[in-house]
Amino acid sequence: MKHFVGLDISVKETAVCVVDETGKVCREVKVVSHPDDIIAVLKDSTWNVERVGLEAGPLSQWLFEGLARAGLPVICIETRHVKAFLKAQPNKTDRNDARGIAR
Numbered sequence: 001m002k003h004f005v006g007l008d009i010s011v012k013e014t015a016v017c018v019v020d021e022t023g024k025v026c027r028e029v030k031v032v033s034h035p036d037d038i039i040a041v042l043k044d045s046t047w048n049v050e051r052v053g054l055e056a057g058p059l060s061q062w063l064f065e066g067l068a069r070a071g072l073p074v075i076c077i078e079t080r081h082v083k084a085f086l087k088a089q090p091n092k093t094d095r096n097d098a099r100g101i102a103r
Contacts, residue, residue, distance in 0.1 A: 001021055002020070002021045002048055002050040003018050003019065003020055003026065003047045003048055004021070004050055004051050004052075005017065005047075005053065006019075006053050006054075006098040006099060007053065007098060008055070009054060009055065009057055012032070013031065013032065013033055014030065014031055014037075014098075015030050016028070016030070016041050017098035017099040017101070018042075019099070021050075025099060026046075027041075028098070033059055034066075035063055035065075035066025035067060038067065039066070039067065039070045043070070049072060051073050051074075052067060054075075054076055054077065055101065056078055060076050
């Protein structure tokens with residue numbers, strides 16, 4: 001089964017959400033905003049990661065490069081696009097944003 005990952009990044013912590021191809025949440029966790037910590041979560045053999053999405057921001061280039069070097073299929077999403085599809089969510093939290101990016 002394919003898995004999709006959404007990352008909502010802040011300076012100290014990143015909310016990570018893994019969903020399967022049906023949209024079911026498989027894992028949600030907060031980790032330190034460092035490529036190695038995010039990679040440790042995503043390199044779990046349980047996940048067949050099809051795509052990792054993260055929003056463009058101050059740390060995105062650094063995180064993107066680290067995740068790409070680890071062989072993860074990462075994409076950086078333009079901030080305006082993320083805002084457009086996340087504004088339909090009733091509660092704006094890091095956890096919900098990561099879930100929306102994954103979906």
